[in-house]
Amino acid sequence: MANPRARRLITAASLPFVVAATLTTIPAPANALSTDVVISAVYGGGGNSGATIKNDFIELANLTSSPIDVSGWSVQYASAAGAVFQMTNLSGTIPANGRFLVQQAAGAGGTLSLPTPDATGSVPMSATSGVVALVTAQIPLVGCGISCAIAPNVKDLVGYGATANVETLAAPGLTNTTANARGGSLVDTDNNSVDFTSGVPKATNSAGTTVTATDTGGPTDPTPGSVRIHDIQGSGRISPIVGQSVTNVPGIVTAVRTTGNARGYWMQDPSADADPLTSEGIFVFMGSTSPTVAIGDSVLATGRVTEFRPATGAQSLTELGGPVNTVKLTSGNALPAPIPVSFADTFTKTGSLEAQPLEPSSYVLDWLEVHEGMRVTVAEDTRLVSPVNTEFDELWVTLKPAQNLTPRGGTAYVSYDDPNSGRLMLLALNGAPAANVGSTLAGGSVGVVDYQSFGGYVIQTTTLGAITEGSLKPQKVTPPKKTGDLSIVTYNVENLTVGDSDAKFARLAEAIVVNLGKPDIIALEEIQDNNGTAGGGVVAADQTIAKFIAAITAAGGPTYESRSIDPNDGTDGGAPGGNIRQVFLFNPARTTFVDRPGGDANTAVTVQKVRPTSNQILLSASPGRINPASSAWNASRKPLVGEFRYDGDKQLFVIANHFNSKGGDYPLSAAVQPPNRITEVQRGQQATEVRNFVADLAAKSGNTARVVVLGDINDYQFSPTMATLTDNGALLKPLINDLPVNERYSYVFDGNSQTLDHILISPNTIKGYSYGVVHINAEFSDQASDHDPQILRILTGCGSEPLPERCRPGSPVVDVE
Template identity: 75%
Template sequence: MAIFNKRWRLLAAGLPLALVTAMAGFTGTANALSTDVVISAVYGGGGNFGATIKNDFIELANLTSNPVSVDGWSVQYASAAGAVFQMTNLSGSIPANGRYLVQQSAGASGTLNLPTPDATGSIPMSATSGVVALVTAQIPLVGCGISCATAPNVKDLIGYGATANVETLAAPGLTNSTANARSGAMVDTDNNSVDFTSGVPSATNTAGVTVRADDGPTDPTPGSVRIHDIQGSGRISPIVGQSVTNVPGIVTAVRTTGNSRGYWFQDPTVDADPLTSEGLFVFLGQTSPTVVPGDSVLATGRVTEFRPAAGAQTLTELGGPISTIKVSGGNALPAPVTVTLPDAFTKSGALEAQPLEPSSYVLDWLEVNEGMRATINQSTRLISPVNTEFDELWVTFKPTQNPTPRGGVVYKSYDDQNSGRFFIQSLIGAPPANVGSTLAAGTTGVIDYQSFGGYVLQATELAAITEGGLKKQKVLPPKKAGDLSVATYNVENLDPDDPDAKFARLAQDLVFNLGSPDIVALEEIQDNNGATNNGEVAANETLAEFIAAIQAAGGPTYDWRSIDPNDGTDGGEPGGNIRQAFLFNPARTTFVDRPGGDADTAVSVLRARPTSNQVSLSVSPGRINPSNTAWASSRKPLVGEFLFDGNKQLFLVANHLNSKGGDHPLTAAVQPPNRVSEVQRLQQAAQVRDFVKDLSEKSAGRARVVVLGDLNDYQFSPVIQSLTESGTVLKTLIDTLPVDQRYSYIFDGNSQVLDHILVSPAIKGYSYGVVHINAEFSDQASDHDPQVMRILTGCDVSPLPTRCLPGSPVVDVP
């Protein structure tokens, strides 16, 4: 499963990436850097809901020690997408090192008047995105398109928010409660994104009188609506979409990073309904909260239901323009509820239409306590490693529920979601720790909901973690020299831009932990410049660097085969052009090269003669039916023909099927969750299965075939059942392991299977295992564990010798 797009965050604010990228191409600069008069502030939210100041305004600053006349000048405004500028004429002068205030349109709200303006217009400026130009003439700007910064008479210009009409890059987008002000020493660099920052609106006129939005009068009287009225007794607020004023509560936690900044607050006075939460998140976008835990506040805003991803449940929150009145500080926080998870994970059907049953279902208990302080009053076991990049960990409240021998929780079927799993994200950081470690009692925070992981405890206090002593596995020495070892390893977007340490670590994995397999199918090999999106598709440098690292680690001198994809057609990280590749040890096996394979040519199965059972590939390496729509924006299987143990043929099909991106989360609003991505994988599975069947039929069942790689689906899934034709075409080797050992990846706290090795019936004797070196550890070279099988020599006889019978171990258990 590709790491790219795996991680979703609450992106409720900020510009779309595509727009930011497009804007980066506009690099026009003004005629000259302004060293005397500049635009010092712009504000378009005046008089809007949640605004304190009644009017929009534009402020100018004189950077010199002498007065500057603005007679005959103008300020002009256009919308973000508009080409028509509205103009306000200026007159008079700006004092030495002083300011000049231009008042614009008023709204219906607000409590503060601006200082006496030096010029007055009636332009209704946008509260989010727009363009303001300071012009040394009173002629409307016409025809400059998105390059008005370089138009005649333009002394200074600011484009803010989602506009391309800028000096180099846009200043921050605004809200009803934020203005852009020139930063620091007021130096003009002709880069709006550098010169301006957003913050509390503040306006100063030529007389030096300043009004700040936070200087206004406040009304400390609580409104009539309480948090439990907003949350209601269901999943959706009964007053969603309505504006509420002066909702009281005590701040319990704050989030000051990312695009979902804000604070949680809770009403210490509990109502009589056990189904209504007393906690709520106040969403501030990219603006950091100024309140701290213990502040008593009155919050004003609009009740929203934020759905962070397709199919996810919603988070009830206070959004829109936010006004917060601090009444007092240092108050005691409301007592936390104790996290208590019922036996069942959830009911079926549309959850938002059903009553909450918190004593029966985990998802209902979490919803009832959404936004509230909660604490874990028992020690728990880590069932995923701590993700130190995002300070995340999963624990289990039910230690005997489907445990793995190494401390995790195995995912056995769609009907068993492992209801004891619990997700924690620490707001104060988290130390590295591995699966099987112990989290002591005492972790406390607030219950939140996000797309990745669903319900989560945003921890303000993280209890001590005691490492469990988990060790990494390695393969056992081969018992016979003629055995052929084959491995699959997803190396997670490997490219030459990765640090040398990653190459060295992966090389160590192959040499020490995997025992230098004779053939390795690699997934997620990127092109020679990684995510740089410039048309490069070759990966020879990536593979050469990896092979050199393996040699340095004491491994063999591998050779490699792969096929470069067409640019941008195989999914994964944009610009990376991931693909599969074969590494093979030429001292142990021979790759049969058959020319003609490329990104667009389909490999086919050939008979030596019409009546012969001897088969070969039309091209080697080759790709399975790459033009078929099943492979749209996805990796195409790589097929290769090998010889081993004399002249025994072996056909390998290396895969990286369509990822699970787009599937609804386990905590989805409709249960069971919709597996959207499965449709394409079923099509892909059919393509691979039909190719293997062709090999089998034309060889009269004699073709030794290994299908392996990141199939992005579970051993019990319809995809794997279709690919193997329920075990008749291919055998799923993960199913030969005990149930509690069937995993190669951990997601949402579930130890699960995404990677596979499947074999055709012609392979009689083998040993197999998953080598656990990554998924359970905070220190990972990849997020996947590799798998190894050995094709055992001397197993082409009947009855099978004892060593050829399934179940022979290949992995030690430290």
């Protein structure tokens, strides 16, 4: 599994998403998404009663970095019924990343003129409901009914208010003093209700001149409106006024984010209400526009109440979005006192969280929800249970230091029922230093409660306590006790390609030689093709493999040989264009690979008997792939099977795996509990394919075949995937279960030390062995890979009963320094 943190990009927050109180399915979007020119704003109240701006207008935006000529195009308007469109012809060019203003009819009132328009029409647009289309021709739209969004030549369309002529769902209805504007990043999802929010009218022309209706008929001096933050947040997870526009909401700025496409600020009302279930803090979302406020400013914020859901299945974040208007009153104000974080023993309840009352004293997720957007503090010293991710400045700590404690300072993930309620994610707005699992974070970190896609609730810290590094060291395996022992390793090397730095190859090679003791057979996962993610149809990985072997030799290791099968282009998942696959490396001085031709990307390897009455078996091809045409392997890696000989002429079958990733599963903090593990279905199908192949090896050999199944299974030791793969332990023995419960991990994610990688053996034929996870990566901020390797030693002289002392189970773990 590649580093999932790379997916945790807050750019998704650029699309505020209004949701109902429960998760629902919305209609499918229109057929095409505009990626170059879109309608960015519409306003039909120009010159009407209470309006400041004199004219109706339509604003277009160029999403590209090159000018776009719109000569011969038109904008067309129809009433909510959409029967007859009135057309305004366009000419000229929209600047790169610029705007284009179309002025329409004027009303009798208003005090502000629009900036010099780029095109002028005389269409009187409705101030409440209507339809605007951007058309790449100057031919009136006729006969498209309520499906004009997919009519020929229609580049973009927005239906607002009470109209059915829309992209998916209508944008908000308007008034004389509100306009609809596309969100800050201008992304087109073909859903008008998602893409547009109503707010203060604002128009920009191609010269970059902007006019904003900052005065909509209210008092001259800004005064707080009637709505407070606790009114917006309400006493549940979803705002009771979601979708409504609010004016002059007061607050003190407590934190500011000025990078990415989810810029904005947090503010908090220093005058709390009497309800402990209503938060006093909120995030004001400004898209790619940097806020001009500072911590300590007293402000009045105007915008639309939205519920942003950062990922499918996730909870939502209540925020102010849409066109945001902020009025700064004073600076240097005292901040509301931070509330100490205090967690219950239970992480969450079951069922739809949004349909249940908040119980912050009983459930961790409820405590975080009632403090959403508010200042909190981690008052006491805590322990890091993940390494600091310096790319995203994030770290996880535990508020319950004894909870499933690993010997090296982490928190073990031991079952679906115990996601570790003490975990807390901090994201340092001002940066975080590198540090490893087990390090100490001094008390005093202060920040605001936020919600993001993969980590769920997170403290965006404005002050991060000092970190004291612990004494964690990478592990090394001890030398084998007998020279005839055969050592086998599985290692996910995280998207290794020939274009990676020499330093990465050297780090990985040092691990093979020093930490893993020059293993005899290595199953590698995530070896990319020779040009990495560049694409172009390249599937061969010989250059990547050769560079790795050379690096191992340079580090003092043997000159390994390799075996693998190139996949078909773009069929095996992973980073697009990378064509990752499994690869066997083996030391020819210690073991022999049995080559048998016929293995390729599309041919299924089979088990064959040497003679009908014999228990001797062989593979139809070596190396080979297990049933590559099965739908179980769609967009995923196919297992690599190889036949080896060792310790004289002992036969050994090794199956290297990389099952589909968990990307797409709902987060642990999902809106419906327990979270939906969507990707588990395909892994179950993959496990069935591998189990059936191993069962065939066993049946045709009369249960004499020695089999090792290993790799990145992308699932936990307690998962249904593993139960299927092992046939509930009857067919294969998962060696991770030989370790104490709190030592069963090879990967750290969301503060949980967990098992994704596995080595399994045929228990009836591999009697004497030692095994261990070698911790060199997952717990460290400086990683050569995000996975820890695992090692199996098949011990010599262990084939007969009673087993010699060195072969007896009891303590099968490989000793580590």
